[in-house]
Amino acid sequence: MTPGVPDAPVLTAHRAGLVGCRSCGRVWPEDQADCKRCGAALVPPDRRGLQKVWAWWFAGLIMYVPANLFPMMRTQTFAGLQGSSEATILEGVVELMHYGNYDIAIIVFVASIIVPMAKFVSIAWLAMVAGKPATIEQAHTRLKIYEVVEFIGRWSMIDVFVVAILSALVQLGFVASIHPGPAAVSFALSVAFTMLSAQSFDPRLIWRGLPLRSRTDDMGQD
Amino acid sequence: MRDGACAGPQADYLAGMDTPEPYDLTTGRGLMACPRCDALHVEEELETGETARCIRCGGVLAKPRGGAFTQLIALSFTTVVLMMGAIFFPFLEISRMGFGNATSLFGVGMAFADGVLLPLVLAVMAMIVGLPLLRAFLLVYTLAPLAQGQAPYRHAARAFRWSELMRPWSMAEIFVIGTAVALVKVAGLATVHLGPAFWAFCALILVNLASRGFMCQTTIWDAIEDAGLHTDGREMARRPAP
Numbered sequence: 001m002t003p004g005v006p007d008a009p010v011l012t013a014h015r016a017g018l019v020g021c022r023s024c025g026r027v028w029p030e031d032q033a034d035c036k037r038c039g040a041a042l043v044p045p046d047r048r049g050l051q052k053v054w055a056w057w058f059a060g061l062i063m064y065v066p067a068n069l070f071p072m073m074r075t076q077t078f079a080g081l082q083g084s085s086e087a088t089i090l091e092g093v094v095e096l097m098h099y100g101n102y103d104i105a106i107i108v109f110v111a112s113i114i115v116p117m118a119k120f121v122s123i124a125w126l127a128m129v130a131g132k133p134a135t136i137e138q139a140h141t142r143l144k145i146y147e148v149v150e151f152i153g154r155w156s157m158i159d160v161f162v163v164a165i166l167s168a169l170v171q172l173g174f175v176a177s178i179h180p181g182p183a184a185v186s187f188a189l190s191v192a193f194t195m196l197s198a199q200s201f202d203p204r205l206i207w208r209g210l211p212l213r214s215r216t217d218d219m220g221q222d
Numbered sequence: 223m224r225d226g227a228c229a230g231p232q233a234d235y236l237a238g239m240d241t242p243e244p245y246d247l248t249t250g251r252g253l254m255a256c257p258r259c260d261a262l263h264v265e266e267e268l269e270t271g272e273t274a275r276c277i278r279c280g281g282v283l284a285k286p287r288g289g290a291f292t293q294l295i296a297l298s299f300t301t302v303v304l305m306m307g308a309i310f311f312p313f314l315e316i317s318r319m320g321f322g323n324a325t326s327l328f329g330v331g332m333a334f335a336d337g338v339l340l341p342l343v344l345a346v347m348a349m350i351v352g353l354p355l356l357r358a359f360l361l362v363y364t365l366a367p368l369a370q371g372q373a374p375y376r377h378a379a380r381a382f383r384w385s386e387l388m389r390p391w392s393m394a395e396i397f398v399i400g401t402a403v404a405l406v407k408v409a410g411l412a413t414v415h416l417g418p419a420f421w422a423f424c425a426l427i428l429v430n431l432a433s434r435g436f437m438c439q440t441t442i443w444d445a446i447e448d449a450g451l452h453t454d455g456r457e458m459a460r461r462p463a464p
Contacts, residue, residue, distance in 0.1 A: 010261045010262075010278045011261070011262045012255070012259075012260040012262060013250075013253075013262050014260055016247055016262060018250045018253070018255070020254075020255020020257065020260055020262075021257075022257045023257075023383055023386065024439070024443040025255060025256070025283070025440060025443070026254065026255075027250030027253040027262065028250045029249055029250060037446070038379045038382070038443060039383060040383060045260055075411075077411075092407075096406070096407070099410060101406050104403055104406045104407075107399070108403060139259075139279075140280075143258060143259070143279055143281075153390075155396055157349070157393055157396050157400075158396055158400045158403060159400075160342075160346070160400075161346070161396065161400030161401070161404075162404045164342075164346050164400075165313075165325075165400060166404050166407060166408060168325045169314050169323060169404070170323070170408060170411060170412070171323050175318055175412075176318065180342075184342065185341075188342055188345060188346075192345075195390060195391075203259065204258065206259070207260060207261075207278065207279070
């Protein structure tokens with residue numbers, strides 16, 4: 001089968017005066033508040049839901065600033081005699097490259113710098129164009145981007161786990177010890193907030209702007 | 223939900239279907255909306271191995287597997303057993319100049335336990351231990367009666383919905399990649415040995431992947447519905463919708 005044949009007329013739950021449950025797919029009359037099958041709240045595909053996306057997005061962005069400015073962890077060798085070093089996310093990557101661990105450096109760089117940035121940009125873009133007129137091809141691209149963002153968001157947690165493991169493991173008293181820095185918390189929060197932001201985004205909005213058929217009369221409905 | 227079984231815009235387009243009124247456009251009975259693009263589909267029982275895709279966005283709507291419930295229950299029990307091992311056996315061991323330290327998963331969590339970082343401890347422990355365990359329990363609770371063809375327990379629908387909500391937050395596989403990065407970072411500082419808990423975690427990833435392959439949410443929702451909770455009228459053809 002070919003998904004989304006351009007000229008195939010499609011009836012959506014919204015157009016039929018119904019509302020579909022995002023949790024289990026069951027369809028209910030539009031005035032129903034909760035899905036009787038799975039208990040989830042029924043939400044119509046509506047641009048008002050984007051406020052939640054933006055709220056989490058800004059929360060994530062705010063936490064992302066200290067996450068990059070403050071150190072992720074503090075390493076003490078020989079009780080500080082041989083120096084204690086603090087490393088931010090970026091410095092951690094540089095350090096890994098310095099020791100020649102290019103593959104691991106790339107993983108950390110992608111997971112904690114590229115992915116969060118790309119996520120902020122993609123979610124903001126999706127939220128801005130949601131519900132605006134689009135072609136079928138554009139809608140498919142947007143859905144793909146949304147799915148990638150949703151899938152990849154959690155992987156940014158790698159750096160938080162690395163700090164957790166290292167500071168639990170490297171407690172060798174006098175010889176060496178590692179402690180987590182303030183950026184670990186703010187980075188974890190930033191990742192969690194952007195995950196919530198991506199989850200609040202309703203992918204059905206991507207398809208709202210499509211010219212379903214030649215009818216345009218219910219476009220200004222909400 | 224089978225391919226092409228879409229509710230077209232004209233009602234007469236669907237009028238010629240075999241069963242009398244398999245769906246109802248005013249109450250939503252017997253219909254299914256794609257959670258990604260809102261396209262309406264007429265629900266149809268799928269054979270094992272068939273895949274239903276959305277006619278609009280192409281996303282998978284349902285993909286039932288034979289014996290999936292039993293498999294999922296077995297995999298959930300496996301998760302619990304492996305997680306027990308992963309918690310209590312040493313995770314990594316480190317030594318340098320006679321100073322040694324072995325850490326279990328609880329040790330990893332407790333590393334953050336001083337002061338401000340306490341919430342992070344709880345979050346990290348929840349993501350790598352708590353949620354995977356809880357999801358396993360919820361899944362068994364939901365599926366155990368269904369696998370025997372009995373009515374589901376009370377609140378089975380809520381249990382399964384919560385289990386699905388927790389899915390993105392259970393991060394065991396990310397934790398293992400984190401371990402690999404940590405190993406490389408610490409290699410210059412000290413000698414590291416992998417403990418049994420690490421391998422338990424690697425096994426957990428495989429179990430998780432297998433579980434995901436068997437999981438078909440639509441099938442489970444249908445089973446919960448048909449086995450005694452709210453019926454949608456499709457099974458008892460003549461009952462009016464509530």
